[in-house]
Amino acid sequence: MAGAAQPLSFTLTVPFPSCLEAQIAHDTLAPDAEPRRGGITKQLSVNRNILHVQWQADEARILRVSVSSFLDLLSLTVQTMDRFGPPLDSNL
Amino acid sequence: MTVVIGFEGSANKIGVGIMRDGTVLANPRRTYITPPGQGFQPSDTARHHRACVLDVLQEALQEAQITPQDIDCVAYTKGPGMGAPLLTVAIVARTVAQLWKKPLLGVNHCIGHIEMGRLITGAQNPTVLYVSGGNTQVIAYSEHRYQIFGETIDIAVGNCLDRFARVLKISNDPSPGYNIEQMAKKGKKFVELPYTVKGMDASFSGILSYIEEAAHKMLLSGNCTPEDLCFSLQETLFSMLVEITERAMAHCGSQEVLIVGGVGCNVRLQEMMAIMCKERGARLFATDERFCIDNGAMIAQAGWEMFRSGQTTPLEQSWITQRYRTDEVEVTWRD
Incomplete structure (x- = not known):
């Protein structure tokens, strides 16, 4: 709730077929920050083949919008990897 | 390569x-x-x-x-x-x-x-009129920047046309601007609209408010047709664009004009700009809808x-x- 001492939080864990694909998803989704003074923060990290996303927000409404649009973009980067992957070998 | x-x-x-x-x-x-x-x-x-x-x-x-x-x-x-x-x-x-x-x-x-306009037309160092649904700018190159000499002080010219099309429920297929252009060819009567140029800048929101307010009254009273309104709006908006472009050209001593952006494929705008260019001994460059x-x-x-x-x-x-x-x-x- 607004003004509550404890913010709302949401955690998302997404496994990928490989560490490289998890890293690609992370680097694709990380550059765009949440709006400043938006009452929300989002942190992305990668552990091996797992993408972790952690949100903290003041209001459920703001959290819902951010998570929902993130899921759309996550789905798009996964679809792009499916159609235009697998990642090229850097030694080529 | x-x-x-x-x-x-x-x-x-x-x-x-x-x-x-x-x-x-x-x-x-x-x-x-x-x-x-x-x-x-x-x-x-x-x-x-x-x-x-x-x-x-x-x-x-x-x-x-x-x-x-x-x-x-x-x-x-x-x-x-x-x-x-x-x-x-x-x-x-x-x-x-x-x-x-x-x-x-x-x-x-x-x-x-x-850059696409320069490539396609071969214009070397043009004064650029960039007109679209989101942007209206008069630009010239100087000192490693595309400097903005004039621009809209409120909405883009294409936004004005798009929103006028909504008032008359003109189709958005393939684009509202294209359909306004076709209807304008059949317009016969010029309806006077506000004309708002300030130096090298222009304003379009007042014209839109005016025509939004007046359109249905004028059409219901039989004073003019939708085609007349399309024609009058285009003539007014494009005259303003030609005026601010000419002022920037005079300022820069430029002899080339390049029109880019979605509104730039409007042939009537290109015609009006060509008349101004001819009078000044300048060359006009424009591209078609592909670019x-x-x-x-x-x-x-x-x-x-x-x-x-x-x-x-x-x-x-x-x-x-x-x-x-x-x-x-x-x-x-x-x-």
Whole structure:
């Protein structure tokens, strides 16, 4: 709730077929920050083949919008990897 | 040889273009068309782009007959534009750049229009009129910047036309501006509208409010036809654009005009500009709808110039931005 001492939080864990694909998803989704003074923060990290996303927000409404649009973009980067992957070998 | 792929999706068009040293290898595009009376909203437009961006990408690669290995750089529109559609397209560009191990390059949308216009028309150092649904600027190159000499002080000229089309429920297919242009050809009576030029700047919102308020009354009373209104609005808006362009030309001592942006494919605007150019002994350059209207090749072309001059965008700096002025970009590829 607004003004509550404890913010709302949401955690998302997404496994990928490989560490490289998890890293690609992370680097694709990380550059765009949440709006400043938006009452929300989002942190992305990668552990091996797992993408972790952690949100903290003041209001459920703001959290819902951010998570929902993130899921759309996550789905798009996964679809792009499916159609235009697998990642090229850097030694080529 | 340098091959650059460009992704554009800052408004209701989604395009992927591939350029190789000044040659357009492919430039497919889709347009999100809304019903008459309705504009395009950011989230619906982003949904449209998400649904077809990968098909358009595949089409571009097939048409160009190249493989991802042949590409040297992945360019995408960094801004300005609508946030959600911009982000959708940037996500795909970032993903393929990593899959294919290619450098990424964020391009200013306005610079894309200018560079594509210069390439297609061969204009050397023109005064540029950039007119579209989101932008209205008079630009000239100086000291490694595209300097903005004049611009709208409120809404874009194309936004004024689009919203007028909604008032009359004119079809958005293929675009409201195209349909206004066709109706205007049948207009006979000139209805006087406000004319608002301030130096090298122009204002369009007052004209829109005026015509929104007056249109139905005038039509109901039989004073004029929808065609007369289309004609009168075009004549008024385009006169203003010609006036501010001429003032910038006089200021810069320029003898070339280049019209770019979606409104730039309007033949009546080109005719009016040509009359002014003739009187001044200047040359007019314009392109057709393939390159005037937002497309991927223009982002690839600006990307080509930027990449060849040594620019790339690190992934962590590849965020999109809804506001991104033309004169923020250092033009490293021109003398």
